[in-house]
Amino acid sequence: QQQVKQSPQSLIVQKGGIPIINCAYENTAFDYFPWYQQFPGKGPALLIAIRPDVSEKKEGRFTISFNKSAKQFSLHIMDSQPGDSATYFCAATILDNYGQNFVFGPGTRLSVLP
Amino acid sequence: EPEVTQTPSHQVTQMGQEVILRCVPISNHLYFYWYRQILGQKVEFLVSFYNNEISEKSEIFDDQFSVERPDGSNFTLKIRSTKLEDSAMYFCASAGQFGEKLFFGSGTQLSVL
Numbered sequence: 001q002q003q004v005k006q007s008p009q010s011l012i013v014q015k016g017g018i019p020i021i022n023c024a025y026e027n028t029a030f031d032y033f034p035w036y037q038q039f040p041g042k043g044p045a046l047l048i049a050i051r052p053d054v055s056e057k058k059e060g061r062f063t064i065s066f067n068k069s070a071k072q073f074s075l076h077i078m079d080s081q082p083g084d085s086a087t088y089f090c091a092a093t094i095l096d097n098y099g100q101n102f103v104f105g106p107g108t109r110l111s112v113l114p
Numbered sequence: 115e116p117e118v119t120q121t122p123s124h125q126v127t128q129m130g131q132e133v134i135l136r137c138v139p140i141s142n143h144l145y146f147y148w149y150r151q152i153l154g155q156k157v158e159f160l161v162s163f164y165n166n167e168i169s170e171k172s173e174i175f176d177d178q179f180s181v182e183r184p185d186g187s188n189f190t191l192k193i194r195s196t197k198l199e200d201s202a203m204y205f206c207a208s209a210g211q212f213g214e215k216l217f218f219g220s221g222t223q224l225s226v227l
Binding site: 032034044049104105 | 118147158213214
């Protein structure tokens with residue numbers, strides 16, 4: 001119930017391509033779905049997040065698509081750049097539970113080739 | 115931009131020894147967390163802390179682990195008797211009033227020999 005599944009495990013695209021990372025969850029009580037970006041040797045950093053009352057959110061080149069009925073959400077990176085090469089984690093939590101833990105997916109290692 | 119600070123960046127210890135990992139969360143934040151990550155893999159929740167007490171803890175956070183916020187600024191994770199499998203990168207994180215945006219520190223790489 002608390003698990004968040006993520007695929008693919010790794011992804012290689014050419015510069016300018018549109019990598020898509022998919023996540024799925026079981027717990028329908030989750031109400032906040034962030035994506036984190038992590039570079040080697042650094043902690044994860046919040047990239048973009050969505051709540052289940054909208055189906056899409058876009059910030060710059062990053063877009064989250066959310067399908068509440070399917071309990072799935074995905075990250076799209078438009079016009080990907082070599083600097084986007086990092087590990088991406090989806091996560092889920094129940095925001096109104098104070099101190100509720102964020103459940104992270106296993107991560108996707110993205111490589112954007114020049 | 116405010117940041118979460120963790121010390122030390124690397125810690126090497128012998129099995130059975132006690133270690134204390136230290137964190138200074140962002141000053142006006144209310145929610146504090148410890149996560150760990152083994153070899154760049156999954157980020158695993160250990161414990162959350164709010165209003166000076168543990169809000170939630172995972173199965174990993176057994177009796178050998180404890181957390182403290184001794185002076186209103188530092189947030190520490192103590193491992194009483196380290197095991198080989200405790201070797202991991204430990205991340206501290208904090209979140210503000212609404213709890214939605216986690217800010218992570220750069221982590222402490224713990225190596226248990």
